[in-house]
Amino acid sequence: MRIKDKKGQMTEQYSGASQDEVTFLEMCKKTQYARFIERDSNIIKIEVEKQLEEYEILKVIEFDSDRKRMSVVVKRQADGKVLNFIKGADLSIIPKLSANSQVSAQPDVTAMNDMASEGLRTLMFAVKELDSNVNVKELSDTELETDIEMLGVTGLQDLL
DSSP states (O other), rough: EEOOOTTSOOOEEOOSSSHHHHHHHHHHHTTTSSSEEEEEEEEEEEEEEEEEEEEEEEEEEEEOOOOOOEEEEEETTTTTTTEEEEOOHHHHHGGGHHHHHHHHHHHHHHHHHHHHHTTTTEEEEEEEETTTTOOOGGHHHHTTTTEEEEEEEEEEEOOO
């Protein structure tokens, strides 16, 4: 959302269902890697490395306390690639990683353990590329969320 600051300047301010989401968006913008543009019920628009990307939302698997993760399946409009982006607790992400990612994710797991030992709340991010011809609504949550590839990990200090 755009608001006026104390100096009368228009600034972007994010709001979201969790502080993790807001902090992640702010970090992406601050590093100038990516910027959230807008979202409606069907489309997400982001800017990545100064290029506009649009994604159609195909399926959302909401977070719940049993699964300790959530997923958003999207179709990139530019090339039709279908991706499932997953975020969640380490205990819910690590067992779902592909064999290759189990090995390549070790630096992320080490970083996550370091952040957790500093008292930070950690969150892992992963992705799974899907066949663009498959109807994702017919796939089970398990099919969508296994053999995933690690993207990274964040650590957030809870401000109480």
